[in-house]
Amino acid sequence: xxxIKRDRLADLLKETKDVICFDQPDLVAxxxxxxxxxxxxxxxxxxxxxxxxxGSLADYNIVIELDSRFPNYAPVVRELGGNIPQTSEYHIxxxxxxxxxxxxxxxxxxxDRSVQSFFEWPLRNFxxxxxxxxxxGTFPFGERSHGDPGILNGYAxxxxxEPDKNVVLYNLQVLLHQPPRGHWQCxxxxxQKIRDCCRDRLLELSDRISPKLARQMxxxxxxxx
Amino acid sequence: xxxxxxxxxxxxxxxxxxxxxxxxxxxxxCARYQSIGKWLDREESSIAHLAPSISPQGSxxxxxVIRPLGDTDxxxxxxxxxxxxxxxxxxxxxxxxxxxxxxxxxxxxNNMQKEPEEARxxxxxxxxxxxxxxxxxxxxxxxxxxxxxxxxxASANDLLINTKIVExxxxxxxxxxxxxSNITTDWPISxxxxxxxxxxxxxxxxxxxxxxxxxxxxxxxxxxxVPDYKVKTPLQRSIQLLKRHRDSMFEGDENKPxxxxxxxxxxxxxxxxxxxxQALRSILRDMQxxxxxxxxxxxxxxxxNPQENFAxxxxxxxxxxxxxxxxxxxxxxxxxxxxxxxxxxxxxxLQESMSExxxxxxxxxxxxxxxxxxxxxxxxxxxxxxxxxxxxxxWYG
Numbered sequence: 001x002x003x004i005k006r007d008r009l010a011d012l013l014k015e016t017k018d019v020i021c022f023d024q025p026d027l028v029a030x031x032x033x034x035x036x037x038x039x040x041x042x043x044x045x046x047x048x049x050x051x052x053x054x055g056s057l058a059d060y061n062i063v064i065e066l067d068s069r070f071p072n073y074a075p076v077v078r079e080l081g082g083n084i085p086q087t088s089e090y091h092i093x094x095x096x097x098x099x100x101x102x103x104x105x106x107x108x109x110x111x112d113r114s115v116q117s118f119f120e121w122p123l124r125n126f127x128x129x130x131x132x133x134x135x136x137g138t139f140p141f142g143e144r145s146h147g148d149p150g151i152l153n154g155y156a157x158x159x160x161x162e163p164d165k166n167v168v169l170y171n172l173q174v175l176l177h178q179p180p181r182g183h184w185q186c187x188x189x190x191x192q193k194i195r196d197c198c199r200d201r202l203l204e205l206s207d208r209i210s211p212k213l214a215r216q217m218x219x220x221x222x223x224x225x
Numbered sequence: 226x227x228x229x230x231x232x233x234x235x236x237x238x239x240x241x242x243x244x245x246x247x248x249x250x251x252x253x254x255c256a257r258y259q260s261i262g263k264w265l266d267r268e269e270s271s272i273a274h275l276a277p278s279i280s281p282q283g284s285x286x287x288x289x290v291i292r293p294l295g296d297t298d299x300x301x302x303x304x305x306x307x308x309x310x311x312x313x314x315x316x317x318x319x320x321x322x323x324x325x326x327x328x329x330x331x332x333x334x335n336n337m338q339k340e341p342e343e344a345r346x347x348x349x350x351x352x353x354x355x356x357x358x359x360x361x362x363x364x365x366x367x368x369x370x371x372x373x374x375x376x377x378x379a380s381a382n383d384l385l386i387n388t389k390i391v392e393x394x395x396x397x398x399x400x401x402x403x404x405x406s407n408i409t410t411d412w413p414i415s416x417x418x419x420x421x422x423x424x425x426x427x428x429x430x431x432x433x434x435x436x437x438x439x440x441x442x443x444x445x446x447x448x449x450x451v452p453d454y455k456v457k458t459p460l461q462r463s464i465q466l467l468k469r470h471r472d473s474m475f476e477g478d479e480n481k482p483x484x485x486x487x488x489x490x491x492x493x494x495x496x497x498x499x500x501x502x503q504a505l506r507s508i509l510r511d512m513q514x515x516x517x518x519x520x521x522x523x524x525x526x527x528x529x530n531p532q533e534n535f536a537x538x539x540x541x542x543x544x545x546x547x548x549x550x551x552x553x554x555x556x557x558x559x560x561x562x563x564x565x566x567x568x569x570x571x572x573x574x575l576q577e578s579m580s581e582x583x584x585x586x587x588x589x590x591x592x593x594x595x596x597x598x599x600x601x602x603x604x605x606x607x608x609x610x611x612x613x614x615x616x617x618x619x620w621y622g
Binding site: 021022023024025026043045046047048049050052053054055056057058088091092093098099100101102105106109110120121122124125126128129131132135136139140141142143144145146147150151154 | 231232233234235500502503506509510554557558559560561562564565566567568599600602603605606607609610611614615616617618619620621622
């Protein structure tokens, strides 16, 4: 078991190094206390051609901790350079970590859950948003409500249902089975059976939200008030 | 000065131009090998009846030659000397000696100080004068049939139908082979012109576009008038930069990554980008994806001969494989570091690997930072995320 964990960590370190080597040359990845620590300057790089002559749009001094259970466990990201006010308004948690997203919603949205994909989307989106906020005063992709309502809203968004706790919980229970049971009542509230109603939509959903992820979401939501 | 460098792309282009073989040197090399060609084909030549033809191969043919690192080092120019013979007419040994005889008489007539040296597959000719060339002349005969057979064995149907590739296949000599002195059909095969045709296909659009640009600028009357060496695509430029980086990292180390490996992987990874900085991005990110694993053996297939592995020495000498990945990691880091920061400051690591004298020439031409606001760019980057990828919303828990 310990061996498996160590191998996983070595693989994750290699994967991380491959990702940052060219795209984030000023970050360094090492193993510290059985986690991957990624430390240094993060560059928000443009993807589209522009006439600035190249180079990053903004730089942030950061440290990221990747658990060996990544992607199931959310990475912990901290901004250390004082470029983001350490307040909830800027989505910095009380412990100083950056709140990139309700993590399971990212897992549910993205088929690609590699380190590369994490860097390309949630991480970059967060720092791009922070730069945008500083320039224009708003977060360009929207913000989640703080605390439990944010979790509920995020889950409802990926499930495509009402942000009602019971509805979301029932949707997740349906997804505990793969494929979803056809004779169960459809979670859309039509009163029909799944097989006669939203079967295709639920099959597509269960493709992205595995029973394992559905359970993780269910447990988290059950823990909210 | 109005040609100031205003972006990463401009600066990288300037570095690549500075390490490129200068036009006069290129023209001189052409003149030299054409003069050898004329000598081999002169009336009194012992091989004149075999219609000898000399043509460049390797980086000289591909347009990826770079200046040697040291000022006194020579350019390596690889040439093929093809005779119109078949494997039933001659042996590898006879062919090698027939070409060698004439190459030697050429050297003697031209008062060259050193006699041509015989290497395993070629004759090495050294110009000790101001020209600073090493020329390797590879004796060869046409070998279309055998090449076709190999392609059929490898089920390489796309290559089989490509006449530009098939018709240029050659058989070459190798004095280490036991059948070297025998009449045999078993000769080593090669296809440098076919490889060049494959390489050209990877950059065909940018190559044409750049020739078109020179015509538009009034330098030439038509695209056909533009000599190939006057045009350098972002793929060729990237390869030049990577080769220079390799040279300064390994200097004389014989286990350094070989040019054909860098060239092949770069050409695979190149996506037709118009700018050098974008091309370098694709190449450095993706080049290792084209290294295959064939039954546990690391395999970098020759794109015009899938049965040939450009990494065949890696199994025998693991240091070669380690060096390749070590080099790639450094190249990614050094070029990545430059591209992630302002174009004004060339990081020390990159300065060292491109050679400081080269950078000293470039630095005064870099215009000071262009202070355009990032505001509009942020807007377009945000739109890009909204249309192409999953957005994420920050939360507070």
